[in-house]
Amino acid sequence: MLLDPVWAWTTMCGRVWAAMVGGDGGALSRYREPAFAPTCRRCLALMDRLFAAPAVDQRVPVVAQLVYAAVREHGYAEVRGVPGDQLTVLRRQIRSLIRQRTGHSSQTFVQRDLVLVMCxxxxxxxxxxEMRAAAEAVEAALLGVEPMTSVRPEWVVSWSGS
Structure with a gap:
């Protein structure tokens, strides 16, 4: 019993540990922070499958349509303020909508509650x-021809609608 291994040699997703991370006892190295839950995205995805799927928010189809329109118009879009439990279903629906309507694949990237979509x-x-518009905006700012406005770009979609 005393000789039984206590520490798993691999993570939940099967990767071999590079270094042990401290928990309740504190960090094992001054360069590492203690961890109390998995942080590997693959491990977290495996854990997600153990839980019931969250209810799909009624805004998902509407936001996906708005994002599709922005991507069709600009080639990219961003969605701000997406709740964490809706990220997966929203990303899947956006990619599916773009593929169905244009025949092109797209990519979605997540940074906290922000989803970036590119086609x-x-x-x-x-x-x-877009390059011409960017050059004109820089010229206007440098020469003071036009005041810079803080209007939200049309390729930005807000989850809350504001």
């Missing part, structure tokens, strides 16, 4: 116009 082929269609 390379649609973005390439608007690249020249």
């Amino acid at each position: 390379g082929p649609l973005g390439a269609r608007h690249e020249q116009a």
